[in-house]
Amino acid sequence: MSADYDVLIIGAGIAGEESALKLADMGFKVLLVEKEPSIGGKMILLSKVFPTLDCAACITTPKVSETARHPNITLFTLTEPESIIKEVDNTFSITLKKRPRYVVEQDCTGCQECETVCPSVVHDQFQMNLVARKAVYIPFNIANPRIALIDIDNCMLCGACEQKCPSNAIDFTQKEQIISVKVKSVIVATGFKLFDPIHIERYGYGKYKNVITSMQMERQLAPTRPFNNILRPSDGKVPDKIAYVFCTGSRDHTIGNPICSQVCCMYSIKQSQLLMGALPMADISMYYINIRAFGKGFNEFYMQAKDMGANFVKGKIASISEKENGNLILRYENIETGEVSESEHDLVVLSVGLLANSSVTKAFKNKILKTDEINYVKQTNLLQSPAITSIEGVFAAGTATAPMDIPDTIMSAGAAAAEVSGYLNQLS
Amino acid sequence: MKKKIGVYVCHCGGNISDYVDIEKVKEAVKEEADVYLVKNTLFACSDSSQKEIEHDIQESELDAIVVASCSPKLHVPTFRGVAQRAGLNPYNYVQANIREQSSWAHSDNPVGATEKAIQLVKAAIAKARESEALTPVKIPAVNVAAVIGGGIGGLRSAISLAEMGTEVYLIEKESKIGGHIAQWDKLFTSNDKGSDIINSLYSQILKHTNIKIFTNAEVIEKTGSIGNFNIKVKIDKEILPLHVGAVIVNTGFESYQPLQSEYGYNVLENVITLPDFKNLIEKSDKELIHNGKIIKKVAYIYCVGSRQDDEGENKYCSRYCCTAAIHVAIEAKQKYRNIINFHYNRGIRTYGKQELLYEESCKNGDIYIQFNLENKPQIEVVKGKTLIKVKDILTAGKEITAEVDLIVLVTGMISRKDDTLINTLKIPVGRDNFYNEIHMKLRPVETVIDGVFIAGTCQSPKNILETLNSSQAAAAKANSVLTKGEMTLEPTLAQINPASCILCENCRNACPFDAIMTVNYEDRQVAKVNVSNCKGCGMCTPVCPTDAIDLAGFTNPQIEGMIDALVN
Numbered sequence: 001m002s003a004d005y006d007v008l009i010i011g012a013g014i015a016g017e018e019s020a021l022k023l024a025d026m027g028f029k030v031l032l033v034e035k036e037p038s039i040g041g042k043m044i045l046l047s048k049v050f051p052t053l054d055c056a057a058c059i060t061t062p063k064v065s066e067t068a069r070h071p072n073i074t075l076f077t078l079t080e081p082e083s084i085i086k087e088v089d090n091t092f093s094i095t096l097k098k099r100p101r102y103v104v105e106q107d108c109t110g111c112q113e114c115e116t117v118c119p120s121v122v123h124d125q126f127q128m129n130l131v132a133r134k135a136v137y138i139p140f141n142i143a144n145p146r147i148a149l150i151d152i153d154n155c156m157l158c159g160a161c162e163q164k165c166p167s168n169a170i171d172f173t174q175k176e177q178i179i180s181v182k183v184k185s186v187i188v189a190t191g192f193k194l195f196d197p198i199h200i201e202r203y204g205y206g207k208y209k210n211v212i213t214s215m216q217m218e219r220q221l222a223p224t225r226p227f228n229n230i231l232r233p234s235d236g237k238v239p240d241k242i243a244y245v246f247c248t249g250s251r252d253h254t255i256g257n258p259i260c261s262q263v264c265c266m267y268s269i270k271q272s273q274l275l276m277g278a279l280p281m282a283d284i285s286m287y288y289i290n291i292r293a294f295g296k297g298f299n300e301f302y303m304q305a306k307d308m309g310a311n312f313v314k315g316k317i318a319s320i321s322e323k324e325n326g327n328l329i330l331r332y333e334n335i336e337t338g339e340v341s342e343s344e345h346d347l348v349v350l351s352v353g354l355l356a357n358s359s360v361t362k363a364f365k366n367k368i369l370k371t372d373e374i375n376y377v378k379q380t381n382l383l384q385s386p387a388i389t390s391i392e393g394v395f396a397a398g399t400a401t402a403p404m405d406i407p408d409t410i411m412s413a414g415a416a417a418a419e420v421s422g423y424l425n426q427l428s
Numbered sequence: 429m430k431k432k433i434g435v436y437v438c439h440c441g442g443n444i445s446d447y448v449d450i451e452k453v454k455e456a457v458k459e460e461a462d463v464y465l466v467k468n469t470l471f472a473c474s475d476s477s478q479k480e481i482e483h484d485i486q487e488s489e490l491d492a493i494v495v496a497s498c499s500p501k502l503h504v505p506t507f508r509g510v511a512q513r514a515g516l517n518p519y520n521y522v523q524a525n526i527r528e529q530s531s532w533a534h535s536d537n538p539v540g541a542t543e544k545a546i547q548l549v550k551a552a553i554a555k556a557r558e559s560e561a562l563t564p565v566k567i568p569a570v571n572v573a574a575v576i577g578g579g580i581g582g583l584r585s586a587i588s589l590a591e592m593g594t595e596v597y598l599i600e601k602e603s604k605i606g607g608h609i610a611q612w613d614k615l616f617t618s619n620d621k622g623s624d625i626i627n628s629l630y631s632q633i634l635k636h637t638n639i640k641i642f643t644n645a646e647v648i649e650k651t652g653s654i655g656n657f658n659i660k661v662k663i664d665k666e667i668l669p670l671h672v673g674a675v676i677v678n679t680g681f682e683s684y685q686p687l688q689s690e691y692g693y694n695v696l697e698n699v700i701t702l703p704d705f706k707n708l709i710e711k712s713d714k715e716l717i718h719n720g721k722i723i724k725k726v727a728y729i730y731c732v733g734s735r736q737d738d739e740g741e742n743k744y745c746s747r748y749c750c751t752a753a754i755h756v757a758i759e760a761k762q763k764y765r766n767i768i769n770f771h772y773n774r775g776i777r778t779y780g781k782q783e784l785l786y787e788e789s790c791k792n793g794d795i796y797i798q799f800n801l802e803n804k805p806q807i808e809v810v811k812g813k814t815l816i817k818v819k820d821i822l823t824a825g826k827e828i829t830a831e832v833d834l835i836v837l838v839t840g841m842i843s844r845k846d847d848t849l850i851n852t853l854k855i856p857v858g859r860d861n862f863y864n865e866i867h868m869k870l871r872p873v874e875t876v877i878d879g880v881f882i883a884g885t886c887q888s889p890k891n892i893l894e895t896l897n898s899s900q901a902a903a904a905k906a907n908s909v910l911t912k913g914e915m916t917l918e919p920t921l922a923q924i925n926p927a928s929c930i931l932c933e934n935c936r937n938a939c940p941f942d943a944i945m946t947v948n949y950e951d952r953q954v955a956k957v958n959v960s961n962c963k964g965c966g967m968c969t970p971v972c973p974t975d976a977i978d979l980a981g982f983t984n985p986q987i988e989g990m991i992d993a994l995v996n
Contacts (some may be wrong), residue, residue, distance in 0.1 A: 014870075025908035026592070052868050055443055059870055060497060061473045063504050068475060110476055146476040223441020251783060260783040290775040296860075296868065296888035299735055299745040314821070338824025374781070382618045383582075383625050386896050405779050407872040408894060414873065414901025415588075421907065422591025 001089045003182040005031040005074070007420050008094055009189055010081060010360055013041020014060065014406065015398025015413040016189035022417035028424065031181060032067065033096060034077040038143035039296035040064050041191055045126060045140070047221035048198030049406060050270040051301035057142055057223055064144045077101075077145065081363040082178070084186065090393060090427065093328035094181050100174035103136075107169035110146045112138060114161035114170065122154045124226075128216040130233070131226040136170075141224050164411045185393045185423055187416050188369070188377055191244065192354040192399040195249025196258065202319040203245065209234035210326050211348045214244075214267060221274050230278055234326035238348035240281060243330055244268045245317045246288040259374055261353035262403040265292045268351045269302055270293045272310040284343065285311045287332060289351045295405065314415060315341075320348060354403040367391045377401050387416040394420050431491040432464040433556050434548065435482050438472035438497035440527055447531040449542045453496065456546040460553050460915050464488060472497050478510050485514035492516075492556040495640070496524040496549045517561035519919065519981055524552035544569045547994050554989035557789040562919035562980055565959050569655025569915040570673045573906050574599060576647055576849070577678035579607020580726060581884030583629040585676050588903035590636035594910055597670055598633070598641045599661055602733050605630065605641065607680055613710040615892060616755035616785060625892075642668070649944060650675070652747075652854050654879025655915030656960055673915075674879045674906040677853065677863065678899060681841040681885040684733030691729055691837055692807045698814055699807075699835045702749065706756055709763065718834055724766055725818050727832040729805055730773040734840035737801045744860045746840025747889040751782040753838040754789045761792050769794040770830055772805050772818060807835065841889040853880055862888050873902040881906055920964040920981035922957045928976035929954040935968035935977060944968065 007023055007322075009016045012034035020030045038044070044064065046056035056259065067073060078099040085093045120135035127133075127140075135154040138146060150161070150170070162170040194215055197205040205211045210232045220230050232239045246268060249263040272284045291312070293302035306312060315332040322328055327346050333339045356375035370378040370390035377396040379389045387395040397416035398409040437453050439445035450468045458466045465488060469477045472495050484490060493516070494509050500523040508518035526545040534541035571594050575586045578600030586596045598605070603805050605626075610613070612622030631682060633639050642663055649660035661668045686693035693699050697719050700708070705726075708718060716723040730753065734746040750773070757769040771794060776787040790796070798821040799805060805818040817829045843861040850857060855875050858864045863882045866874045873881050882893040883902035909915075924935070926949040935955055936944040943961035946953050957968075969977045978984060 022904045022908050026904075026911050038454060049869055053440065054869060057441060057471065058443070059502065059867070060471065061471060061475075062503065063870065065473070065475045065478060065506070132798070142471050142474045144475045146474070223443055225442075228442070258784060259781050260779050262780040277695045290777065292777045292779045294777045294779055295746045296744070296858075296862070300743050319692065336821055336824065372781075375793075376781075383615060383620050383892050383896070384628060386893055387900070408870045408897065410870060410872055411894070411897040412903040414904045415897040418588040418900040418904040418907070419594060422588060425591060425593055 001091055001184065003091050003184045005029045005181060005183045006212065006424055007031070007187060008033070008081070008092070008181070008183040009187045011041070011189035011191055011400070012067065012075065013038035013131065013189065013191045013335050013398065014043045014063065015191065015400070015409050016041070016187070017063050018410050018413035019187050019189060019397050019417045019420070020067055021063070022414055023069065024070045026421055028072065028421070030073045031076070031183060032073055033081065035078065035080045037077050037101070037149045038090070038139045038145070039067060039075065039077065040144060043406060045219065045222065047218050048274060049420070050266045051297040053270070053273070055223060058396060061142060074197060076179070078149070078427045081360065082134045083365045084363045085365050085368050086391065086393070090184075092186055092393065094183055095178040096181065098177040098179060100152075100176055100403070102149075102152060102170065102172055102174050103148045104169045104171050105145065105147055107167045108147035109167055110138060110148070111166065112148070113164050113166060114148055116159040117164045119158060119160065120154050120156050121238070122151065123138065127226045128213065128219050130216055130219055135233050167264070184427060185420050187395045187397055187420060188360055188389070188400050189397045189413065189416070190338050190357050190360045190400045192403065193357045195255070195352045195355055196354055197248050197350045199255050203248065203317070204248065204322060205350060208320065208322040208328060210328055210346065211257045211320060211350065214264070214271065214351045217271055217349045218267070221271060221278070230275065232326070238279065239418055240279065241283045241345045242275060242285070242347045242349065243328075243343070243345040244284070244286045244349050244351055245330070246286065246351045247316065248350040248352050249355070251289065257353060259403070260292060262292070263405050264351040264353055266298055266405065268294070268349070269293070269305045269310070271349070272305050273308060276310065283311065284309075284341070286311055287306050287313050287315055287317050287330065289314070289316050295407070356400065357400070364391065369394060370412060385419060386412065387419040392424060431462045431557055432489060433462045433553060433971045434481070434490040434493045435463055435466045435486065435553065436472050436477075436481060436493070436495045437466065437468045437549065438495065439468065439470050440497060441471065444497070444527050444531045447535050447538045447541045448526055448545045449538070452542050453526070453545050453549060457549050457553060460550060462557050463553060464490060473503055473506050478506070479778040481507075481510050485511065485516050490516065492520040492522070492559050494522050494524060494549065494552045494556050496526045496545065496552065498527040499525050517808060519562040520556065520559045522552045522556040522559060524548045539603040542895075550993040550996075551990040554993040555986045558983065558986040558989050560980075560983075564915040564919050565921070566914050567655065567960050569910055569913060570671055571595065571910045571913065572597070572672045573674045573676060573910070574647070574659060574670060574672045575678060577607070577680055577884070577886070578602075578605030578641070578643070579678065579679065579680045579884070580609045580626065580629065581617070581895045582607070582678040583626070583633060584896050584899040585678055585883055586639050587629065587632050587636065588900045589907060590639050592903065592907040592911070594907045596639040596859045597672065597923045598639055599645045599647060600641070600643045601646055603643050605643065609892065612706060614759060616751050617782065617893065628938045628974070631931065646848065648848060650811045651961070653917070653960060653963070655910065657879065659948055674881065674898065675853065676883055676906060677849070677855065677886055678884045679844055679846060679849065679886045680845050681889065684839040684842050686732055686837050686839060690833065691732065691835065693837060696807070696809065698833065699837065701837050701839045702753060702756070705836045709760055714764075716760060716767065721833065723833040725759065725770065725830070726834050726836060727770040727772060727830065728757065728836045728838050730771065730838045732839045733842065734838040735774065742840065742842065742860070743887070745777065748891045749838045749840050750777045751785060751891070753836070754778060754785050757794055758785065758789050760790060761794075765883070770816070770832060771796045772816065773798055774800065775849040787934045794845070796822065797828060841885060844886065853877065855880060855882065860888070873898055873905055879909070918960065918964060920979065921959055921962045922964065922966070922968050922977055922979050924955050924957055925976045925978075926954040926956070928931040928974045930974055931955055934972060934973065938971045940965065940967060
């Protein structure tokens with residue numbers, strides 16, 4: 001059986017990168033596709049990681065660069081699979097849709113001159129909408145590839161960038177490309193979606209300016225942060241009484257996600273430690289149901305946050321209301337005292353959960369990629385070969401299968417690489 | 429010879445530039461001899477910065493580069509790669525660590541941090557000035573791995589290695605393979621039987637002719653390096669030498685054994701551990717019977733041996749026990765009529781999808797009572813009745829007393845105390861007594877010993893799914909290293925000038941890696957370095973009375989140059 005690539009890996013976050021690098025090192029030809037304009041997934045946007053407090057950008061960039069330049073890895077950004085068909089000879093016929101960048105990849109030097117002249121200003125999604133970007137933009141400073149793209153929906157077609165570009169890289173004539181390839185196997189590494197707290201009206205996200213998500217706080221704490229300080233959105237004040245609302249969008253049937261998201265307790269505790277470092281005078285309260293500090297070094301890290309002065313309150317936040325000065329009143333039952341209480345904070349961080357990102361299942365046309373009851377890719381041989389899915393030759397890695405943290409993702413991606421290698425050897 | 433050196437000073441986002449004045453560093457080093465250009469960069473490791481450095485090397489024909497950034501542990505390979513791609517010998521690259529050694533260490537003193545950074549960069553420039561082109565040593569590697577431990581993790585690693593084309597020696601200390609799981613009945617999340625899973629994996633093992641199993645076997649010696657380890661395995665009374673390229677340690681855990689009288693253990697006959705209770709359920713048929721008594725009310729006391737206070741040394745959470753206890757409680761409820769489960773917990777940690785089991789147990793009517801370490805459950809026997817008294821956090825500290833028939837201590841995982849293996853393999857052990865990986869986040873199955881990998885619960889408590897993932901990840905990593913058939917060794921090795929050697933044996937005595945051998949040179953015997961054993965640690969260099977030994981990449985002129993730069 002012949003094919004263009006040994007394996008197609010869908011998603012170039014840390015799971016996809018890890019699987020790709022392992023297989024490429026073994027000598028297999030890998031096609032890695034990513035729907036965003038940069039690889040690196042969610043991790044590249046994080047501040048520091050628990051419980052080691054390693055700088056996320058510093059530890060993920062080597063992996064990102066290695067992925068981008070490995071001779072056995074072919075990488076397409078802005079690309080998603082349209083259809084995946086399993087053929088009778090066990091190969092997969094893949095149709096990929098590559099969205100136009102409107103910038104010639106080879107010619108762009110990443111100088112950002114185009115950004116200076118673009119008149120269209122929109123929310124920067126990679127800074128979680130905390131600040132603005134231009135319609136022509138480089139996704140973020142450590143993006144890979146670090147080249148511009150044009151957000152055509154927000155572009156006025158004024159041509160200013162085209163005139164300014166010193167290397168004539170702007171090309172408005174680019175069209176969507178359809179690419180057909182044949183591969184021998186597939187890894188689904190499509191990651192997770194963050195819960196959008198707009199769905200919990202009583203928390204006022206989107207209505208009260210000083211209610212933000214943990215990912216927005218993550219950006220404020222990151223080395224490539226937008227403000228160089230922690231600021232609350234309503235008036236740019238440095239907050240001094242911060243609340244964390246745990247389990248926002250997790251363990252909650254009302255929004256359809258009954259499971260625990262596995263990482264939010266720990267990232268919230270990590271943020272509390274970073275905040276206590278950045279704002280030594282600030283009070284930080286953590287409103288939780290149970291603290292899930294289960295992994296290596298996690299419980300010790302939780303104890304450390306307590307010792308540093310974070311105030312842990314056992315009680316699920318029932319509702320949030322806003323005062324005229326932008327401060328927020330949190331109402332909850334304090335489980336340890338048995339009383340219904342209210343407390344005032346000047347910034348509220350919602351510890352949002354992880355949701356399954358299973359849109360890729362639609363691309364499988366003649367075989368069904370099964371999902372479980374909460375829409376994660378189903379692991380059909382869970383306690384023997386966790387990477388195996390309902391389709392022979394299709395494997396799953398990382399948070400496509402369940403919520404998990406970075407080390408678990410790396411190990412799951414390694415396991416998927418082992419399965420693919422074994423599968424390919426047995427084919428030949 | 430005069431060199432052209434390029435120096436790059438990294439902001440590391442703000443990790444360095446928040447405390448070290450980057451402009452001052454640039455200014456201070458630009459006049460150093462041989463420095464051709466100095467630049468600053470937001471993230472030197474980012475792809476665009478790497479490309480810029482490559483461009484500079486070619487454009488300005490640089491002979492050496494210095495990057496002043498973070499610890500060399502992470503990024504020396506990154507920047508050596510940059511040099512190589514630009515056509516510069518990678519060993520003409522020197523890294524100055526101005527993050528861990530300056531900005532992070534002296535965040536309270538930015539002026540001092542900046543001064544120290546300047547000295548460190550000057551020292552690195554001095555080293556770069558004396559740097560020489562080196563060529564890595566290539567030696568053949570065998571595509572064979574030893575997997576130590578024949579539990580579920582070891583079996584999984586072995587099968588995956590064999591499927592990928594690596595030959596496997598599976599080494600098990602006990603007389604039978606299968607570990608803990610072979611003895612367990614239904615397992616959480618899938619309800620598969622432990623023995624079925626082990627049998628299924630075992631039958632896969634039998635299909636592979638390239639897996640050899642040794643039971644009653646123990647690794648007692650290891651020499652050599654990645655790609656070429658020589659290990660000795662003691663099987664009963666015989667010693668078997670094996671030649672392997674990598675070792676995967678998958679030796680598992682031990683169940684915590686409660687102390688004498690901990691919650692009445694070994695004192696009251698109706699206090700047992702979680703593994704005992706799992707066995708009891710498997711063996712009891714229509715009624716749940718313990719010591720001849722029918723059991724209706726079961727109390728589970730959580731975190732026994734885990735998350736301990738000052739009296740115990742286990743500060744960690746054992747990860748699997750909350751879910752395991754709840755799963756067994758659900759099973760008891762399904763199997764026997766009228767069972768009532770009381771869960772005395774310290775905050776239930778059914779993370780991820782395991783939450784669904786917690787929910788099921790709550791729907792079953794199980795009673796959850798939460799305590800903290802200051803108020804542990806008190807057990808007393810009054811007129812033959814076993815009573816548990818505790819202040820319940822979930823009802824605002826109300827004191828609750830319940831009469832129960834059986835108390836199950838939900839015991840956690842502890843590391844195996846295997847000193848022979850620790851001494852043989854020299855894997856570092858963490859504060860929690862489990863083996864430590866080289867990098868917790870991104871290299872969770874590798875250790876500081878190249879070619880020695882860890883997987884499963886010998887690294888930290890894990891459930892079965894997590895054990896399988898790490899076991900396969902270790903297999904993938906080992907195979908990706910060995911499958912090329914050759915190993916590239918660092919050329920930073922000791923070299924002995926035979927003309928000056930007087931064979932005093934000092935270097936042999938100093939060498940921790942058994943890398944000094946004796947050869948003939950001009951009718952006399954001299955010492956010579958065995959490159960496949962040498963790690964370039966430098967222990968032999970200072971003890972040589974005739975200065976016959978130098979370490980490539982860390983030569984005397986380089987070290988002296990660095991010292992001069994630091995003290996000037």
